[in-house]
Amino acid sequence: MNTEPDPEPEALDPAPGSRAARGSSSALATVITVYDKGPLIVRGPFTLQSDDQQEIDPHRDVVALCRCGRSRVKPFCDGTHALGAGRS
C-alpha cells in the first residue's frame, strides 16, 4: 500500500491547455513587440484585464494593443493610427 502522501496540490497551476499553462514552458515566453508607427503586438501567454480586475477576452492568440490612443475598440488596435491626424 502506498503510504506516500498525495502530492501537494499545485493550486497555482493553471488548467492544462490554458494560455498560462502553455507559458509554463520556458520556450513560450511572452513577447511584446513595438511596431513602427503601429500598435504593440503581444505573443505568448498573457492575461488582459481592466483596472477593476475583470478579464478582457482577447478573442485571438496574438493581439494588437492600441498605442496611439485613437482606437475605438481599446485596448485593442483598430488601425486608426494609419489615418491622418483628426480622421477616425
Added chain:
Amino acid sequence: MGLPAPRGPLSQDLFAVLRGRPGPAALALGELVGTVDAAANLGDGGDARTCEDTQIALFACYGLHYDGFEDVDAGWEWNPHLLAVRTTLEARFERDLLTSAGEAAPQLSGGAPLARFLLDAASPAHESALGTYVHRQATLEQFRELVIHRSIYNLREGDQHTWAIPRIGGRAKSALVAIQADEYGGGVPGRMHAELFGYTMRELDLDPTYGAYVERIPAISIAILNLMSLFGLHRRWRGALLGNLAVTEIGSSIANRRYSEGLARLGASDRARWFYDEHIEADAVHEQLAAHDMCGSFAAEHPEELNTVILGAQATLDLRRLFATTVTDAWNRGTTSLRAGTPA
C-alpha cells in the same frame, strides 16, 4: 457548384470538353490553345483582367484545385492538355497584370523598407470612393450587390493564401500561420471568416451557397479571386501571394468598420455585421504581421524575390481600384454593377 455558363467562344469550347471524360476529349484542348487570343479577343488592346470569357475560363480551371464542380470529373485537375490551356490564359492575364503593376514599381531593398512601402501603398488614408459611398449612401440593394460581388471570394476566404504555407519558412511562415489561424476561426466550428460571411448573406436574404450568384458576377470581381489562385498555384509567384495578402489586410480594419457602419445605417442586424466587426480587430493584428513579419522577413531572406512581393501588391491594388471604379460608376449612373440576370 456546377460549371458556370460560358461567356464566349473560348469558355464555350472549354466547358464542353470539361463535361466529358478526361481521356480522348482532352485532345480537343490542343486546338484550343492555339486559338485563345482570337477566341477571347485578347490580341492588341484586349485586357484579360476584364475579359469575361478569359476570367470565367480561368475560374473553371482553378476551381478544379479547390472544391471542383459537380459536373466535371476530378481527373481533369492535373490533365496536361487542360494545363496547357490554363498556361496560355495565365500568360495573357499576367501580361495585363504586369503592364499596369510594373510601371509604378519602386526600387527597394530590405525587409523594413518593404514593410513601410506596403503599409503606405494600402493605407486607409487613400480610401476609395466605393468605401465612402457604402459608408454614407449605399442603399440596401447596393450593399447586397457588393456582397454578391465578394461572395465568390469571401465564402472561400483564406483558402487561396493557404497555398503559401508549404512554400515559405521561418518567421514569415509563422506570421502567415497566425493570420490563417484567425481566418479559419482558430479551429472553432462556425467561426471561420468564410462562415461569418455566410451569416451576413443569410441576414441580407442572400443564398450563401458557393457560386449561387456566379452568373451575375462580372469578370473584374472574378479576376480578384483568379489573381490569388494564379499567385497561389505557382511557386514562382509565392512572393506575389504574400504581397497580395499584405495589401488585403492593410487598411482592412478601417474599411470593415465603414462597411459595418454602413450596414448599421441601413438597419442591418448585429449578426449581419459580425463578419465586418470581426475584421476590425483581427486585421489590425494581421496588417502588422503581414507587412513586417511575413513580407519583411521573406524579403530579408529572399532579396531576389522582393520585387515579386511589390508586383503582387501593386497588381492587387490595381485590380481593386478597377473594381471600385466599375461599381461606383454603375451606381452613379443609377444602374446595377452586376451582370444582367435574375434580380438578387
